[in-house]
Amino acid sequence: MTTTTINAPGPVSRVRNAARANWLFISLGAIALVSLVRIVTDTNDLTSPGTIRAAIIATCPILMAGLGGLWAERAGVVNIGLEGQMILGTWGAAYFTYHSGSPWIGVLGAALLGMVGGLLHAVATVTFGVDHIVSGVAVNLIGAGVTTYLAEATFTDLEGGGPRQLIGLKAPTDVTIPGVSDAALNLADKHWFFISDVASFVAAMTTRISLLSLAIFALVLLSGLLLWRTTFGLRLRSCGENPQAAETLGVNVYRYKYVAVLVSGALAGIGGGFLALVASSGFSTNQTNGRGYIGLAAMIFGNWRPGGLLAGALTFGYTDSLRLRDTHAVHSLLLLVAVALLVLVVVRLVRRQVAGAIAMAVPGVALLVWFLATDSVPRDFTSMTPYVTTLFVLALGTQRLRMPAADGKPYRKGSAG
Amino acid sequence: MRTFNLKAIGLSLVAPAIAIVVSLLVTTLVIAAVGSSPSDFWSTMFEVPKPRSRIDIINQTGMIYIAAVAAAIGFRMGLFNIGLEGQYTLASYAAAAFAGGAYLSGFANVAVTLLIAIAVGAAWSGIAGVLRTTRGVSEVISTIMLNSIAITLVGYLLNRYGVHEGNTVRTTKIDLVTGFSPYEDRDGQIWTLTIIAVLVGVGFWLLLNKTRFGFDLRASGQSDSVAKASGVNPTRMIITAMALSGGIAGLIWMPALFGKASSFGLGTSFQAGLGFLGIAVALLGRNRPLGMLFGAVLFAFLSVKSNDLTFATDVSPSIVQITQGVAVLAVVIAYEVVRRWRAQLEQRAVGQDLVTATEAPA
Numbered sequence: 001m002t003t004t005t006i007n008a009p010g011p012v013s014r015v016r017n018a019a020r021a022n023w024l025f026i027s028l029g030a031i032a033l034v035s036l037v038r039i040v041t042d043t044n045d046l047t048s049p050g051t052i053r054a055a056i057i058a059t060c061p062i063l064m065a066g067l068g069g070l071w072a073e074r075a076g077v078v079n080i081g082l083e084g085q086m087i088l089g090t091w092g093a094a095y096f097t098y099h100s101g102s103p104w105i106g107v108l109g110a111a112l113l114g115m116v117g118g119l120l121h122a123v124a125t126v127t128f129g130v131d132h133i134v135s136g137v138a139v140n141l142i143g144a145g146v147t148t149y150l151a152e153a154t155f156t157d158l159e160g161g162g163p164r165q166l167i168g169l170k171a172p173t174d175v176t177i178p179g180v181s182d183a184a185l186n187l188a189d190k191h192w193f194f195i196s197d198v199a200s201f202v203a204a205m206t207t208r209i210s211l212l213s214l215a216i217f218a219l220v221l222l223s224g225l226l227l228w229r230t231t232f233g234l235r236l237r238s239c240g241e242n243p244q245a246a247e248t249l250g251v252n253v254y255r256y257k258y259v260a261v262l263v264s265g266a267l268a269g270i271g272g273g274f275l276a277l278v279a280s281s282g283f284s285t286n287q288t289n290g291r292g293y294i295g296l297a298a299m300i301f302g303n304w305r306p307g308g309l310l311a312g313a314l315t316f317g318y319t320d321s322l323r324l325r326d327t328h329a330v331h332s333l334l335l336l337v338a339v340a341l342l343v344l345v346v347v348r349l350v351r352r353q354v355a356g357a358i359a360m361a362v363p364g365v366a367l368l369v370w371f372l373a374t375d376s377v378p379r380d381f382t383s384m385t386p387y388v389t390t391l392f393v394l395a396l397g398t399q400r401l402r403m404p405a406a407d408g409k410p411y412r413k414g415s416a417g
Numbered sequence: 418m419r420t421f422n423l424k425a426i427g428l429s430l431v432a433p434a435i436a437i438v439v440s441l442l443v444t445t446l447v448i449a450a451v452g453s454s455p456s457d458f459w460s461t462m463f464e465v466p467k468p469r470s471r472i473d474i475i476n477q478t479g480m481i482y483i484a485a486v487a488a489a490i491g492f493r494m495g496l497f498n499i500g501l502e503g504q505y506t507l508a509s510y511a512a513a514a515f516a517g518g519a520y521l522s523g524f525a526n527v528a529v530t531l532l533i534a535i536a537v538g539a540a541w542s543g544i545a546g547v548l549r550t551t552r553g554v555s556e557v558i559s560t561i562m563l564n565s566i567a568i569t570l571v572g573y574l575l576n577r578y579g580v581h582e583g584n585t586v587r588t589t590k591i592d593l594v595t596g597f598s599p600y601e602d603r604d605g606q607i608w609t610l611t612i613i614a615v616l617v618g619v620g621f622w623l624l625l626n627k628t629r630f631g632f633d634l635r636a637s638g639q640s641d642s643v644a645k646a647s648g649v650n651p652t653r654m655i656i657t658a659m660a661l662s663g664g665i666a667g668l669i670w671m672p673a674l675f676g677k678a679s680s681f682g683l684g685t686s687f688q689a690g691l692g693f694l695g696i697a698v699a700l701l702g703r704n705r706p707l708g709m710l711f712g713a714v715l716f717a718f719l720s721v722k723s724n725d726l727t728f729a730t731d732v733s734p735s736i737v738q739i740t741q742g743v744a745v746l747a748v749v750i751a752y753e754v755v756r757r758w759r760a761q762l763e764q765r766a767v768g769q770d771l772v773t774a775t776e777a778p779a
Contacts, residue, residue: 080499080557124746128753133497133557134700138746141697145738146447152733153451163733293561300558380573387562387569394554 023307033340035197041332045325047197049188052204054324057279059317060216061086061288064271065295066302066309067223068114068264073304074227075260076240077125078408080136083292084143085117085265089272091147094166094283095154097276103172107212107273114269115262117143122261126254129410140292148285160282167282175214177206210278219267224306236260240404243411254413268292290387294320297390303401315393316386323382330382331371337389338367344396360396432755433701433711436748444740448732457730462722468600470721472607477717478710479611479672480688484695485713486621487665489704491556493625494638494658498542500560501666501692503567508538508667510571510588513674513681514578517589527594527675531613534667541567542663546656556659564692572683580680587682594675608676613668622706634658666692694720697745703752716741 038046045051065082072079079085089110096109117139124135148164155161160168184206187199227233238246239256247253271291276283294316301315302308322329341364348357445455466474484501491498498504512534521529545563548554579586596606625631636644637654645651669691670678678686698716702708719741723734 120746124750128750130749130753134749135746137499137696138700138742138749141693141745142739142742145735145740145742148735149447149733149739150451152735153453290561290565293558297558297562300555378573380569380576384566384569387565391548391554391559391562391566394558395548395552 030340031197032194033343034336035194037332037336037339038197039191039193041335043329043332044191045329046322046332046336047188047200049185049200049203049207051321051325051329052200053207053209054321055314055318056204056209056213057317058320059313060213060274061271061279061291062295062298062316062320063220063310063313064216064274065268065292066299066313067220067295067306068267068271069296069299070304070306070309071223071227071236071260071267072121072264073299073407074237074240074404075257076243076404076406076409076411077121077257077261077264078132078136079118079121079261079264079268080133080293080296081117081121081139081143082136082264082268082296083288083290084136084140085114085121085268086272086275086288086292086295087143087147087286088113088117089269090276090283090287091150091272092269093273093276094169095150097169098158098161098166101170103170103212103277106169106277107172107270110269110273110276111266112269114265114267114272116265117269118262118265121265122258126257126261129412131410132408144286151283151285155283164285165283169277169282171277172210172212174208174210176208181206212274212278216270216274219270220306220310227306237404239411240406243406244415247413247415253411257411268295271295294386294390297394300401300403301390301393301397304403312393316389319385319389323379323385328376330377330385331375333385334367334371334377337392338364338371341367363392428755428759432748432751433708435751435754436701436744437715439747439751440740440744443743444736447739448736453730453732458726458732458736461725461729462719464722464725466718466722468604470725472600472605473721474714474717475607476611476672476676477721478713479608479614480669480691481694481698481716482614482710482713483617483665483672484669484691485698485702485709486617486695486706487662487669488696488699489621489702489709490634490658490665491662492638492699492704494634494654496655496658496662497557498545498560498659498662498666499557499696500542500545500563500567500663501669501695502689503560503564503692504538504541504663504666505669505692506571506687506689507541507567508534508663509670509674509687510574510681511537512667512671513588513591513678514574516591516674517680519589519591526591527610531668531671534671535664536667538667539660539664542666543656543660546659549659550652550655575681575683579682585682585685587680587686590680591675593677593679596676606676608672610672610675613672617665617668618706618710630657666695669695694741697741700745701748715744 034047038044065086068082068085069079092113093103093106093110095106097103097106100106120142121135121139124130124138125132151166152163155166156163158166160166181203184199184203188196188203190196225233227237235246235251236256236259238249238251239253239260243253246256272288275287275291280287295313298312298316299309301312302310319333322333341360345357345361345364348354348360445459448455448458484505487501487504488498512530515533516526516530519526541563542560545554545556545559548559549556575586575588579588594609596608598604598606623631625635633644633647633649633654636647637649637651637658641651644654670688673688674681681687683689694716698709698712701712701715702710719737723737726732726734726736
């Protein structure tokens with residue numbers, strides 16, 4: 001989307017404004033599309049406040065994992081170990097919440113445990129120059145092993161605990177903004193085109209929303225500002241684009257990479273903590289269930305940018321939450337995706353990208369046929385949606401993406417010569 | 418020259434040795450930290466295995482080794498097939514379902530079942546290969562997504578077409594292939610199809626060292642541009658290597674299917690997690706046939722012996738997952754350290770040679 005504007009002449013601010021307008025336009029279009037499908041298929045659950053609320057809860061862990069990935073990869077370190085760091089976070093949150101009685105100490109514990117996972121990855125990749133994927137796989141193995149073992153060793157004899165779980169943890173406070181919440185809920189109940197869908201979103205954001213969810217959205221904003229608006233961020237990103245050049249300018253590349261990967265681990269850990277404290281009634285072994293990887297996919301989908309990451313995480317979180325609701329909603333989702341794909345086909349045809357148009361038309365028509373020929377989608381298939389969506393999005397969108405130039409490449413101090 | 422070779426062999430053993438020491442040390446510390454007794458743990462783990470355990474270790478080694486070879490084929494050319502888990506789950510289901518259908522009998526049934534396992538594994542990993550070559554999607558992410566999709570898909574198919582028995586569901590039972598019993602009958606059998614592991618290991622060595630394809634594979638792994646210059650078609654290499662890796666992955670669970678399980682049931686007879694163990698062992702063994710054999714034996718030993726912990730100590734068997742994970746991380750770091758150290762030694766040696774060479778004529 002933004003790539004087309006990069007070549008345009010003119011000052012940077014104009015490009016930025018154009019990109020911003022583009023994003024706004026796409027968001028509005030997406031809402032209109034969802035709203036249209038909701039009305040056509042008569043599936044109000046598609047954007048009911050309940051669905052959006054579930055979607056926000058499903059989005060938060062993915063968002064944290066993705067944000068962790070963003071920090072690491074912007075500094076040039078690919079962090080497949082997010083899954084392991086996240087899973088360490090689930091144990092940390094449970095252990096510290098139980099023993100301190102405060103969920104916020106638990107969140108700090110989750111961040112701490114995630115940071116330990118990040119430290120392992122940083123030592124291996126930054127100090128010793130191990131291949132990033134290899135180290136990440138090892139961190140995941142260790143994370144899963146440590147969590148399973150520690151849970152059995154520390155939770156078995158606790159009240160509400162067992163060798164594989166610890167329930168009854170105190171959750172972070174929910175907040176409701178009185179006036180706005182009621183008004184939005186009312187409006188959402190009217191099922192009007194567009195307005196009710198937006199109202200649903202507002203209602204979900206202002207009614208019984210966990211403070212931790214709000215904190216997570218704030219962390220995304222904060223990360224964006226830190227990485228793109230400060231000297232620190234510029235230096236950190238320069239380590240991901242061209243570490244040799246950064247070194248010649250006096251940046252301590254190792255230190256920035258360490259900071260990035262530690263923050264990355266801490267954020268993933270908080271994502272794990274969210275799973276144990278907010279998304280479910282307590283800790284259970286293997287709770288992350290691949291969300292670390294989905295977070296990574298969301299970041300790639302978002303083109304290594306916080307705004308895109310947010311959009312990606314919301315998409316995956318939304319499909320993830322729909323599977324928990326009625327199967328009719330997922331059936332409508334087929335139409336939604338089919339129409340979205342066909343819209344993109346038209347866009348590509350207008351731009352005369354015939355090959356790209358065909359690549360999108362095939363799955364688009366297939367989904368449309370599937371929608372028209374059936375009444376419901378088997379429950380097992382609905383639980384596949386986030387993974388299939390990820391594959392589709394990557395298959396259809398990878399060409400437009402640009403990752404940090406030195407992402408995943410080994411770097412040794414003094415290599416600038 | 419001879420002393421230099423000894424030194425080279427010594428150096429290549431340093432890394433695994435360091436890794437094993439570190440992983441044992443970390444394991445001991447973790448056990449002590451939660452207040453259990455490390456000495457109980459070690460005395461139980463290093464007891465000589467009973468005949469039953471010995472057979473288990475051999476059988477597990479076979480499956481882990483097949484998984485490791487499957488991972489190594491991709492790794493050797495720089496492809497990260499993280500999706501072994503999904504490939505062998507789907508392939509095992511398809512194979513068990515076909516074998517249960519009893520369309521053929523005896524040897525023919527086993528042979529065709531194995532072919533189906535290979536084909537399904539290859540097709541599933543092939544998707545990742547095609548996505549990588551045609552759409553530029555990183556195989557790391559796509560194989561991870563395909564893992565989750567495969568496992569859900571198998572759950573769906575099994576529920577729909579499987580045999581329901583109380584709360585469990587499985588494929589139709591098949592006749593087992595009689596194995597080899599070195600001890601008494603109650604100690605169990607070494608599964609006949611563990612022979613696949615031997616064949617796959619030998620085949621992998623031959624493929625890498627004696628064929629054009631093996632050379633191309635290693636060349637692509639070392640340097641894309643060199644491979645291209647020597648006439649390798651990268652698109653074809655990626656798809657072939659990916660499919661080959663998935664095809665081998667399809668065979669991972671076959672020894673157990675025909676040796677003991679007799680049907681496929683998620684969470685019951687089917688042994689999950691071998692794919693990730695295989696990746697770990699491939700890293701541990703440096704993607705070399707012999708190194709991976711050593712790693713497979715070590716991991717199988719740890720996994721099987723850890724079952725004794727439940728009776729003899731208060732340490733949970735899952736502790737060996739930590740040992741295994743730390744061993745992998747430690748070994749990759751140790752290899753890197755040794756590589757740098759060796760490079761330094763060589764540099765120094767060359768430097769000295771230069772000094773003596775310039776001094777000699779003077």
